[in-house]
Each structure stands twice: as structure tokens, then as C-alpha cells.
Amino acid sequence: MPTVSDRGRIMPNSPIRKLGPLAEKAKEKGIKVYHLNIGQPDLPTPPEALEAIKNIDRTILEYSPSEGIRSFREKLVRYYQKFNINVNIDDIIITTGGSEAVTFAFMSCLDPGDEIIVPEPAYANYEAFAIVAGAEIKSIAAKIEEGFALPPVEAFEELITPKTRGIMICNPNNPTGYLYTREEMNKIRDLVKKYDLYLFSDEVYREFCYTGAPYISAFHLEGVEQNTVLIDSVSKRYSECGLRIGALITKNEEVKQNVMKFCQARLSPPLIGQIAAEASLDADPDYMLNNYNEYVNRRKFLIDGLNRIEGVYSPIPMGAFYTVARLPVDNADRFCEWLLSDFQYEKQTLFLAPASGFYTVAGKGTDEVRIAYVLKKEDLAVSLKILEEALKVYPGSKVKHTVLSEKS
Numbered sequence: 001m002p003t004v005s006d007r008g009r010i011m012p013n014s015p016i017r018k019l020g021p022l023a024e025k026a027k028e029k030g031i032k033v034y035h036l037n038i039g040q041p042d043l044p045t046p047p048e049a050l051e052a053i054k055n056i057d058r059t060i061l062e063y064s065p066s067e068g069i070r071s072f073r074e075k076l077v078r079y080y081q082k083f084n085i086n087v088n089i090d091d092i093i094i095t096t097g098g099s100e101a102v103t104f105a106f107m108s109c110l111d112p113g114d115e116i117i118v119p120e121p122a123y124a125n126y127e128a129f130a131i132v133a134g135a136e137i138k139s140i141a142a143k144i145e146e147g148f149a150l151p152p153v154e155a156f157e158e159l160i161t162p163k164t165r166g167i168m169i170c171n172p173n174n175p176t177g178y179l180y181t182r183e184e185m186n187k188i189r190d191l192v193k194k195y196d197l198y199l200f201s202d203e204v205y206r207e208f209c210y211t212g213a214p215y216i217s218a219f220h221l222e223g224v225e226q227n228t229v230l231i232d233s234v235s236k237r238y239s240e241c242g243l244r245i246g247a248l249i250t251k252n253e254e255v256k257q258n259v260m261k262f263c264q265a266r267l268s269p270p271l272i273g274q275i276a277a278e279a280s281l282d283a284d285p286d287y288m289l290n291n292y293n294e295y296v297n298r299r300k301f302l303i304d305g306l307n308r309i310e311g312v313y314s315p316i317p318m319g320a321f322y323t324v325a326r327l328p329v330d331n332a333d334r335f336c337e338w339l340l341s342d343f344q345y346e347k348q349t350l351f352l353a354p355a356s357g358f359y360t361v362a363g364k365g366t367d368e369v370r371i372a373y374v375l376k377k378e379d380l381a382v383s384l385k386i387l388e389e390a391l392k393v394y395p396g397s398k399v400k401h402t403v404l405s406e407k408s
């Protein structure tokens with residue numbers, strides 16, 4: 001039998017999806033599973049997008065240009081202007097989701113053996129995309145006690161070697177919800193300048209910043225315009241995960257040329273997806289506002305509720321729709337499995353994402369989980385109750401042991 005590739009072997013399983021079969025089994029047993037594990041928004045897609053799909057007036061569903069449909073890219077130029085991101089149509093390349101944008105960014109800028117520095121916990125697929133490109137992630141742990149703020153510059157500098165080619169950030173952050181301050185972004189800019197690195201900046205959650213603190217895009221930083229590769233996606237912004245539309249934005253001509261070769265090889269981003277994504281840019285401002293307000297309410301409700309449960313701690317996320325919470329458990333991977341395979345509260349249980357999968361360093365995040373607030377408030381209320389009850393009876397619960405020892 002032929003052997004499979006080493007590259008495939010070292011590809012990590014998605015920490016979000018790997019417990020899926022256990023969730024399916026729980027459902028087969030008649031248990032309702034609350035999915036807090038995945039960033040699949042439950043809010044409606046803009047009606048403009050759905051109408052555009054219904055009204056497609058074409059006789060051939062053809063390839064689109066490899067860089068994406070021109071009218072869509074033109075409209076995106078105006079969209080980014082609203083965020084003070086000043087780019088030209090030629091700087092915007094449409095991709096098959098933000099996922100392909102990250103992959104093409106790495107493939108276009110990095111060679112096998114090159115290294116990029118990523119503050120962790122981080123969006124898990126960066127590691128997978130780095131493996132695809134043969135590159136290696138060097139991670140720096142952000143700390144839950146510091147709300148997952150940017151680790152000190154010295155920690156970055158310690159990791160810089162002749163192989164270091166870039167820094168990857170996600171702002172606002174998945175999984176932590178952290179939003180980098182102007183000061184932190186300036187520190188990143190200075191590092192990028194000093195060592196002439198790429199700055200890969202994933203800003204797919206820009207619409208979801210909740211604290212009034214400014215959103216600082218990598219394109220707001222002076223002097224690193226040629227180093228910056230911005231990653232974008234409509235998946236979260238408009239509840240359009242299934243459209244598979246994203247974008248890679250750069251002013252660096254050489255990078256663009258490389259990216260375009262990968263784009264041409266895969267021929268075209270999805271046609272229907274682009275039609276719907278373009279129409280979404282005309283969504284009623286109330287659409288965004290309603291979704292935004294919904295997340296604001298859920299965030300407060302969830303974080304207050306989590307911090308009320310004995311032994312649980314969650315910092316207050318400033319953006320996106322996730323938080324990483326610390327649980328009083330021996331091992332969050334085991335706890336998440338146990339929730340699906342051995343526990344139910346009134347025929348209900350939770351699907352949480354163990355945070356260990358968002359770190360590349362073994363042993364990190366072992367008592368942390370990522371929770372996505374992509375369920376309505378009533379469901380979040382039930383979820384909090386289930387978590388509280390689960391922690392009382394989980395065999396590896398530190399809370400239960402405290403309670404027992406108090407009684408004994």
C-alpha cells in the first residue's frame with residue numbers, strides 16, 4: 001500500500017470539530033446539544049444577499065475572474081474607506097473564504113522552513129495553513145490573567161531568527177475576543193519595521209468591537225504598508241459562512257503577483273458567493289446594528305454568568321463573539337468529551353471547544369475552553385445552568401472536591 005504524506009500526518013485535527021462524533025452520539029440518545037463550540041453565527045444573512053441569489057439572471061454559471069468580480073471589488077474599496085482603510089481595487093483579491101486568503105498569503109510570502117510568530121491562543125487553522133505552506137509557527141502565549149493582551153515585545157524578539165519572516169495577528173481576536181490597543185499595534189509595527197517582517201493581519205471580526213476602544217487595522221500603521229497582508233471574510237460579518245467568500249488585501253506588488261498565480265491555478269472564487277457578498281454590502285445599516293446589539297447583549301449576559309459560577313473565570317472580551325474561559329477542571333479536553341459522552345442535565349448538554357487546540361505548545365490552555373456566543377440569550381441561560389451543574393458532578397472537577405472537602 002502506498003504511504004500517505006508526512007504533511008498530512010502532521011496536519012492537526014480541528015479542535016472545534018474533533019468532538020463532533022461525540023455530539024452526534026449524544027443527539028442520537030435524544031440529548032439536546034447546545035453548540036457553543038463553533039463560530040457559526042445564528043443571526044440571519046442580509047435579505048439583500050438572499051434576494052440576489054434568488055434573482056440571479058444568468059444563463060451560464062461561469063468562472064469569475066481569478067481575482068474576483070470587478071464591481072464587487074470596487075464596492076469593497078468604498079466599504080474599507082468607512083474604516084479608514086485606504087486601498088485601491090487592485091489591492092483587493094477575492095478568495096474562497098478567509099481560509100484561502102490565509103493559505104495564499106503564507107504560500108506567497110513564505111518558503112518551506114520559514115517561521116512566523118503568532119501570539120496564542122490563536123485561530124487553530126493558522127497552524128494547518130502554515131503546514132500547507134511548509135512554514136513553522138513560533139508561538140508566544142498571551143495570558144488569561146492579562147485578558148490575553150499582547151505579550152511583551154521582548155518575548156517576540158527572543159523568537160526572532162534569520163528564518164523569521166512574519167508576525168500573524170487576529171484583531172479582534174478569535175478565540176480570545178481581545179482587541180489590540182493603538183499602543184500594542186504600534187509595538188507590532190515597530191517590530192515589523194525593525195526586522196522587515198510581513199504583518200499578516202486577520203481582521204474578519206472588525207465589525208464586532210464592543211468597548212468603544214478604536215479598531216486599529218494593520219493598514220492604519222505608518223511605514224509598514226508594503227509589509228502588510230490583510231485577511232478578510234464575509235463569513236462572520238454577514239452570517240455567510242457557507243458563501244465561501246473572503247479577500248486578501250495588500251499593497252505589495254510582488255506579493256500580489258505571487259497571490260495571483262495561486263488564484264489563477266484555482267481558476268475562480270465562487271461566482272454565486274460573490275454575487276451574494278456584493279449585495280450584502282448594500283445591507284440596511286439597521287441590519288448590522290441589530291446584529292451588533294445582539295452580540296453586545298449576549299456578551300454581557302454570558303460573561304457575567306460565567307464569572308458567577310464557582311471557580312470559573314472569563315476575561316471580558318472586547319470584540320468578535322468568543323471568549324476563552326478558565327474552568328475548575330483537571331483537564332478541559334477530558335471535560336469537553338465527558339460533557340458529550342457522559343453527562344446530561346434534563347436531557348441537555350454542551351459542546352465546548354477545548355482551548356488546548358488553540359495553542360501549538362503542548363500543555364497550554366489545559367483548563368481553558370473557548371465559548372462562542374452564537375446562541376440566543378435564552379439558550380445561553382440554559383447553557384450556563386448546564387455548565388454549573390456539570391462542574392458539580394464532573395469527576396475531575398476542582399469545585400466538587402472543594403465542596404466535598406468542606407463537608408467532610
Ligand SMILES: Cc1ncc(COP(=O)(O)O)c(C=O)c1O
Nearest residue numbers: 039097098099123174233235246
Ligand atoms: C479569525 C478567523 N479567520 C479566518 C476564518 C476563516 O473564515 P472563512 O474561511 O469562513 O472566511 C475564521 C473562521 O472562523 C476565523 O475565525
